[in-house]
Amino acid sequence: MLxxxxxxxxxxxxxxxxxxxxxxxxxxxxxxSDSRVSAxxxxxxRVMNKLSPLHDRIYCALSGSAADAQTIAETVNYQLDVHSMxxxxxxxxxxxxxxxxxxxxxxxxxxxxxxIVGGWDRRGGGQVYATLSGLLTxxxxxxxxxxxxxxxxxxxxxxxxxxxxxxxxxxxxxxxSLAMSRDGSSGGVAYLVTIDGDGVEEKVFLGNELPTFYxx
Amino acid sequence: xxxxxTMMFGQEQMVSSNNDMAPDWTSxxxxxxxTIMAVEYDGGVVVGADSRTTTGAxxxxxxxxxxxxxxxRIFCCRSGSAADTQAIADMVxxxxxxxxxxxxxxxxxxxxxxxxxxxxxxxxxxxxxxIIVAGWDKRRGGQxxxxxxxxxxxxxxxxxxxxxxxxxxxxxxANYKPGMTKEQCxxxxxxxxSLAMERDGSSGGVVRLAAISESGVERRVVLGGQLPKxxxx
Numbered sequence: 001m002l003x004x005x006x007x008x009x010x011x012x013x014x015x016x017x018x019x020x021x022x023x024x025x026x027x028x029x030x031x032x033s034d035s036r037v038s039a040x041x042x043x044x045x046r047v048m049n050k051l052s053p054l055h056d057r058i059y060c061a062l063s064g065s066a067a068d069a070q071t072i073a074e075t076v077n078y079q080l081d082v083h084s085m086x087x088x089x090x091x092x093x094x095x096x097x098x099x100x101x102x103x104x105x106x107x108x109x110x111x112x113x114x115x116i117v118g119g120w121d122r123r124g125g126g127q128v129y130a131t132l133s134g135l136l137t138x139x140x141x142x143x144x145x146x147x148x149x150x151x152x153x154x155x156x157x158x159x160x161x162x163x164x165x166x167x168x169x170x171x172x173x174x175x176x177s178l179a180m181s182r183d184g185s186s187g188g189v190a191y192l193v194t195i196d197g198d199g200v201e202e203k204v205f206l207g208n209e210l211p212t213f214y215x216x
Numbered sequence: 217x218x219x220x221x222t223m224m225f226g227q228e229q230m231v232s233s234n235n236d237m238a239p240d241w242t243s244x245x246x247x248x249x250x251t252i253m254a255v256e257y258d259g260g261v262v263v264g265a266d267s268r269t270t271t272g273a274x275x276x277x278x279x280x281x282x283x284x285x286x287x288x289r290i291f292c293c294r295s296g297s298a299a300d301t302q303a304i305a306d307m308v309x310x311x312x313x314x315x316x317x318x319x320x321x322x323x324x325x326x327x328x329x330x331x332x333x334x335x336x337x338x339x340x341x342x343x344x345x346x347i348i349v350a351g352w353d354k355r356r357g358g359q360x361x362x363x364x365x366x367x368x369x370x371x372x373x374x375x376x377x378x379x380x381x382x383x384x385x386x387x388x389x390a391n392y393k394p395g396m397t398k399e400q401c402x403x404x405x406x407x408x409x410s411l412a413m414e415r416d417g418s419s420g421g422v423v424r425l426a427a428i429s430e431s432g433v434e435r436r437v438v439l440g441g442q443l444p445k446x447x448x449x
Contacts, residue, residue, distance in 0.1 A: 149382040151383075151385070151386030152386075152415045153387035153388075154386035156411050156414060156415070156446045157446050158390075178386035178389050179386060182385045213390060
C-alpha cells in the first residue's frame, strides 16, 4: 500500500451491471433497460442507454462487459446493413439474432456479454430472441443482467400471452423498477423501446417517474 | 450477467476431485437448497417453505419439513446446511424451553431470534445457516426476524431466504401490502414459493405452510398437482 495505485475503479473492468428485458405483445415487442454502468463500486455512467439499434425495426439490449456488448452490437449492425442491402428489404429478426449468436458462440471463451434481440418483421411480427452463452432461442419474454434474477418470479406471474401495447409497456417498467430497487448494479433511469409495424417509439422514465412499492 | 448464466445453465465444466465412478452426491454436503419465507399479518405470521433437500444433484429428501417448531407459538425456517441448521435449531429449542419455564410464560419471538443470532454469530466461520424466525407473542403480536448467514438479526414485515428467494424479490415487492389477512398471506406465500420452485433447481417438491397466531398453529401442505400454475414456456 506504499505505492500510489489510483482509485480502485480505474483498474476494474467496466461492466453494465444491469437489468434488461424484452417482452413480446400482440403486434410488436417492448425492450427495456436500466442505465447504470459500473466499474467495481463506482458508477461510471448513470444514464447509459443499453438499448442499441441493429436495424430500423430491430433492437438489442446489452448486458455484461460494456466493451464486449457494444462491439457485438456494432458488428452486427454493420453485418445487417450489408445483408439488408443484398436482400433488398428489411431483415428478419431471426437473422439479426442469428448474427449475434454467431459472434457470441464463436468467441464465447473470450467474450462476456449477453445480448437480447427484439424486433418486428413482416413475416413473424414481434419476436424476442435470447442469445445467452451462444445459444439461440425464441421466447415470449427474455431477461438478462444481474438484476434479472430478482424479477423472474414477478414476470412469470404477471406475463400474459396476447397482451396489448400499453399493458406490456407498463409491465416492463414495473419489472425494471423492481429489479433496480433490489440490484445494486442496476439503477438510474429506465429506457423503453417499443417496436411494431408502424415504427419505433423510444421513452425514458426518470427516477421520480418510476413506480414505487410498499416499502419505498 | 455471469451470475445469470450460472443460474440458468448450471456448471459448464464438471470438476471432480474424487473417482468418476462414484456419483457426485456421495461427496457433497447435504444442503437445504431452498426457498423459505415468512410474512406478518395483523394477529400472527404465515411461514412457508419448499420441501427439497439436496446432496449435490441428488434430492435426498423430497418431502422435507423446513418449518421447525421452536416453541408453542414460534417457528423457524431453515436454509443452508441441513446439519448446521438442525443443530442450531435443537440448541435454541432447548435454551428457549428452559427460559420459558423460568419465566413461567410464553417466550418472546425476539428472544428466540436473539438466541439464534447468538449462535449464528459466534460460530459464523464454521456455519452455513440462513434462518428466519417467526411467531406470535402477546407483547408485539406477529413478528418475523431474519437471521441470515453471518449472524445479523433484523425484524422485517416480510422476509424471504434460501437460494430460490432471489427470483421472487420482485414478486414480493410488488404483491405484499401491509395489513393483509391470514388467507391473503397464505395465498401470497403459496404463489411466491411456487414461482421460486419453478426457477430454482434446488427448490421443489411441495409447499409447506404454517399460520401462527394467539389461538394456535395451523399447518397446511400444497401438493404438486394443486400448486398454482404460472406461465412456463
